[in-house]
Amino acid sequence: MPAETLPGPVGVVSAPWRLPGFHWHVYRRDAVGPAWPTPEERAARLATMPDKPRATPHQVAGWLAYGAAGHGGRAYVWVPEYRTWRCLGDLDSEFNRVLVELMLQAAHGDSVYVVACSWLGRADFFAEAVTAVECAAHGHASPDVVAHARRRS
Numbered sequence: 001m002p003a004e005t006l007p008g009p010v011g012v013v014s015a016p017w018r019l020p021g022f023h024w025h026v027y028r029r030d031a032v033g034p035a036w037p038t039p040e041e042r043a044a045r046l047a048t049m050p051d052k053p054r055a056t057p058h059q060v061a062g063w064l065a066y067g068a069a070g071h072g073g074r075a076y077v078w079v080p081e082y083r084t085w086r087c088l089g090d091l092d093s094e095f096n097r098v099l100v101e102l103m104l105q106a107a108h109g110d111s112v113y114v115v116a117c118s119w120l121g122r123a124d125f126f127a128e129a130v131t132a133v134e135c136a137a138h139g140h141a142s143p144d145v146v147a148h149a150r151r152r153s
Contacts, residue, residue, distance in 0.1 A: 021132030022109065024060050025050030028067055031122030037078055037113050045128060057106035060127045064114045065091075065099040067125050073118025077105065085115060 076085040114125040
């Protein structure tokens with residue numbers, strides 16, 4: 001059915017993104033050393049208290065994109081399949097594209113790593129995908145992700 005024949009406002013309609021017990025812990029750091037994510041770095045990050053946990057890809061993308069934009073410059077995203085960084089674009093002129101790209105990557109349920117590079121230097125942003133079981137293993141668990149997120153507000 002063509003969009004012009006559909007009743008009501010035109011737009012994308014989808015169900016809310018939900019995966020019980022699944023969420024992301026987010027972290028920011030000023031860059032030190034090489035920017036090559038490793039399992040050891042992930043474990044070290046997860047052993048620390050994250051910023052407020054994020055429950056949806058939209059929340060993850062927003063936190064990463066706005067955090068990187070606050071640093072300025074260009075944004076790069078880690079592509080684990082190729083073990084390399086890919087430039088997403090300039091954080092001023094291409095912000096919306098960067099935001100959408102990050103949301104698409106988070107929608108896969110993966111961890112998302114972003115580097116912002118500007119004349120200020122480099123800032124690293126991490127959104128670590130975790131399950132309720134992994135979260136319990138490092139002591140930040142709550143039976144309810146929403147309650148978990150509120151605890152860090």
